[in-house]
Amino acid sequence: MAGLHKPHDYPGMLIVVEGVDGSGKSTQLDLMRSWLIQEGYDVFFTEWNSSKLVKRTTKLGKKREILTPSTFSLIHCTDFSDRLEQTIVPPLQAGMIVLADRYVYTAFARDVTRGVDPRWVRDLYSFAVRPDIAFYFSVPLEVAMQRIFRGRPTLKFYEAGMDLGLSRDPADSFMKFQTRIIEQYEGLVDEYGLVVVRGDHPIERQQRRIRRIVTEQIKEKSMHPAGRKDK
Amino acid sequence: MKAQFLGHGIPSLLDSTLQGRLIVLEGPDCVGRSTQIRLLQDWLERLGYGVVTTSLCRSELAEDGLSRAKRGNQIGRRTLSLFYATDMADRLERQILPALESGFIVLSDRYVYTIFARYAVRGVNPAWLRKAYGFALVPHLAMYLAVDIDVLAERALKAQKLGFWECGMDLNLADNLYDSFILYQKRMLRQFSKMVKEFDLTRVSAHGSVAAVQRRLRKKVRALLDVKETELEDADVSEPIVEGIAE
Numbered sequence: 001m002a003g004l005h006k007p008h009d010y011p012g013m014l015i016v017v018e019g020v021d022g023s024g025k026s027t028q029l030d031l032m033r034s035w036l037i038q039e040g041y042d043v044f045f046t047e048w049n050s051s052k053l054v055k056r057t058t059k060l061g062k063k064r065e066i067l068t069p070s071t072f073s074l075i076h077c078t079d080f081s082d083r084l085e086q087t088i089v090p091p092l093q094a095g096m097i098v099l100a101d102r103y104v105y106t107a108f109a110r111d112v113t114r115g116v117d118p119r120w121v122r123d124l125y126s127f128a129v130r131p132d133i134a135f136y137f138s139v140p141l142e143v144a145m146q147r148i149f150r151g152r153p154t155l156k157f158y159e160a161g162m163d164l165g166l167s168r169d170p171a172d173s174f175m176k177f178q179t180r181i182i183e184q185y186e187g188l189v190d191e192y193g194l195v196v197v198r199g200d201h202p203i204e205r206q207q208r209r210i211r212r213i214v215t216e217q218i219k220e221k222s223m224h225p226a227g228r229k230d231k
Numbered sequence: 232m233k234a235q236f237l238g239h240g241i242p243s244l245l246d247s248t249l250q251g252r253l254i255v256l257e258g259p260d261c262v263g264r265s266t267q268i269r270l271l272q273d274w275l276e277r278l279g280y281g282v283v284t285t286s287l288c289r290s291e292l293a294e295d296g297l298s299r300a301k302r303g304n305q306i307g308r309r310t311l312s313l314f315y316a317t318d319m320a321d322r323l324e325r326q327i328l329p330a331l332e333s334g335f336i337v338l339s340d341r342y343v344y345t346i347f348a349r350y351a352v353r354g355v356n357p358a359w360l361r362k363a364y365g366f367a368l369v370p371h372l373a374m375y376l377a378v379d380i381d382v383l384a385e386r387a388l389k390a391q392k393l394g395f396w397e398c399g400m401d402l403n404l405a406d407n408l409y410d411s412f413i414l415y416q417k418r419m420l421r422q423f424s425k426m427v428k429e430f431d432l433t434r435v436s437a438h439g440s441v442a443a444v445q446r447r448l449r450k451k452v453r454a455l456l457d458v459k460e461t462e463l464e465d466a467d468v469s470e471p472i473v474e475g476i477a478e
Contacts, residue, residue, distance in 0.1 A: 053306055057296030057317070066292055070241050070320045070366050075292070078313040085307045120239035123362040127309060 004104065004122075004192070008129045012092035013221060015214065016103035018185065019137030020178050021159075022144030024199040024206070028137070029101055031207045032214065036097055040225030044091040048102035051082040062158055069114035072158070076107055077124050084128065092129065095223070104128045105136070105192065109184035113177065114164060132217055135210065136189055139199035141179055234328070237343065238365020244324070250334035251281075252455060253327065253368055255342040256448075258376030259419050260397040261387040262437050263444065267376070268340045270445045271452065275336055278458060283330040285322055286340035293318035304401070312350045316363055319343065323368060331368075336456075343367050344375070344430065348422035352415070353402065372455045374448060375427055376437035380417055387412060 008014070015032070017025040029045075036043045049058060058075050061067040067075070091098050104125040112118045149171075157163065160170040161177025189196055195213060197206050234240075234247040256264050256271075272282045288297050297314045300306045306314075327337050343364045351357045378386075387393055393408045395401070399415025400408070427434050435447045453460060 053300050053303075053310075054296065054314070056299075057293055057314075060295070061292050064291075066321070066325065068241075068320070068324050069243070070324065071292055071317055074313060074317040074320050078310055078317055081310040081313050082306065085310060086305075115242055117239040117242055117365075120362070120365055123239070123359070123365070126359060126362075127356075 003126050004128050004130050006130060007132075008092065010089070010092035010129075011095035011221075011223075013097045013133075013217065013223060014088065014092060014100065014129060014131045015097065016100040016105075016131045016134045017137065018102060018105045018109075018134060018194065019139070019199060020141075020144050020181055020185070022147035023137035023139045024147070024203070025135070025137040026101055027203060028135070028197070028206055028210060029099055031203075032210055033099055035207075035211060036099075036214075041223075042091070042094075042096040042226045044087065044096055044098045046083055046087050046098065046100050048100075048106055049076060049079055051079040051086075053082055054079040062156070065157055065163070067158065067163070069111065069116045069163075072114060072163075073107060073111040073116050073121055073124070076111075080104070080107070080125070081127070088129065096226075097223075100131070103131060103134065105134065105185070105188050105194065108188055109181050112184050113161075113180045132221070133213060134192065134194045135197050136185060136194040137197050137199035138185075141175065141182065143200050144178065145175065232371075234331075235369040236365065237367045237369055238362055241320075241324070241366050244328065247328060247332060249328075249331040251331040251336055252371040253331060253337045253339065254452060254455070255339045255344075255370040255373040256376065257341060257344045257373060257423070257432065258437060259378065259383060259416055259423065261383060261390055261392050262376045262378050263386065263441065264340055264376060266441055267445060267448055268338050270441070271448060272338055274445075274449060275338075275452070280456075281333075281335040282338060283326070283335045284338045284340065285326060287315065287345065288318055290318045290321035291325070292321040308350060308353045309355050312346060312355055312360060313363065315346050319346075319364070320366055323366070327368065339370070342370065342373065344373070344423065344426050344432065347426065348419050351422050352399070352418045372451060373430065373432045374435050374451055375423060375432040376444070377424070377434050378420075378437040380413060380420065382438055383416055383420075384409075384413060 017029045019025045033043055033045060058079065061075060088098050107121055107125060111121045155170045155174050160174040162170060162173050164177060166176040167173040188194060197209065232249050234244060234249050256268055258264050268284060272284060275282050288294055293314060297318055300314055330337050347360055350360055387397060393412055398408045398412040400411055402415060404414040405411040426432060433451055435451065437444055
């Protein structure tokens with residue numbers, strides 16, 4: 001277990017994006033993905049909370065509203081463990097690029113906000129592979145809120161952090177919840193060397209910066225596009 | 232009594248006050264745990280205690296998902312140990328702790344120690360496992376049914392319980408059930424005996440008749456609950472009562 005504090009020694013590259021809902025991370029990840037594919041790289045994509053084996057349990061817990069901070073944390077870690085094993089590590093071993101929409105930092109920020117012990121959740125995820133690059137999309141809360149409410153008017157129970165009892169009004173609860181998550185994320189930037197991207201900058205400006213950083217990392221690892229190698 | 236946790240517990244539960252007691256019965260497959268738990272429950276209820284029983288993979292949250300995951304062979308060992316942790320935490324927070332707070336005795340058929348043994352044998356990092364299960368409550372009494380491998384094998388054969396998991400067939404230790412059972416359970420017993428010291432488990436011999444083992448267990452429970460031995464209780468662990476209760 002190399003863990004989160006040491007670089008992995010797989011030939012592939014792991015790039016993750018982090019940030020609150022509405023920070024623009026998924027948009028940037030999509031752009032990064034099409035660019036890398038165009039450049040000829042083999043790209044794998046994985047997102048938080050998507051393991052086939054575990055998802056139905058998470059859904060059941062959310063639907064019945066029986067998840068506590070610790071079971072919320074544990075079921076997401078179970079999901080992550082399964083994906084790491086099935087969909088993240090194998091492509092890294094094969095020398096491919098893996099893009100992850102949210103990674104362990106989501107758990108560190110969100111679960112601690114929910115009230116689990118910060119040391120415990122870090123120990124729990126200590127088997128994770130350290131990303132080659134972890135982008136954190138930093139946005140003022142109002143910007144994130146505007147983006148979210150434009151596309152998604154109703155908030156789900158856990159999404160709004162209603163289990164924390166911060167407010168009876170879902171929108172108000174969501175605001176308070178997200179504010180606290182942002183505080184946690186900001187602490188993680190230094191702790192784990194996350195690369196901060198200003199999510200309120202123009203989309204293309206963010207993407208230019210991301211591509212520059214990814215290109216440097218590709219050079220450093222002497223990776224070559226699979227498509228081009230053969231030609 | 233304030234609740235104590237194995238490691239970094241759940242912050243919101245650190246101040247729980249427990250009126251009841253958590254009593255754990257540990258031991259390998261086929262040793263006779265379930266029979267003994269049933270007898271302990273009957274006895275405690277006769278003494279007037281409220282008793283709740285629990286065992287692995289019995290949570291509202293994870294029972295279904297975990298059972299499904301185990302059925303295939305897609306799921307990795309670390310992932311499975313985390314799924315069990317989800318199951319354990321759900322039962323702990325929504326079943327075990329509330330019962331203890333209301334003064335019940337909770338009898339747990341297996342506990343974290345089985346998970347630690349199972350996954351240590353399967354190559355999951357033991358130090359990590361202990362930290363991951365740091366939320367688990369330290370039992371007030373954790374009894375370990377100790378048994379020799381030949382006695383265990385005899386019990387497994389008699390009960391016709393040489394199944395895939397009891398034999399650890401996933402570990403490819405042997406090409407047949409019996410040999411695999413011996414090799415696998417020996418490894419499990421080694422893990423359990425290491426944990427007797429580490430976690431201060433109360434070792435109780437599982438050799439002899441069901442009644443004899445039950446008497447040994449009751450002695451330990453009596454000491455914990457500060458219950459005096461009476462003639463009446465002694466009479467109810469005679470052989471005829473326990474006969475016919477299959478493991």
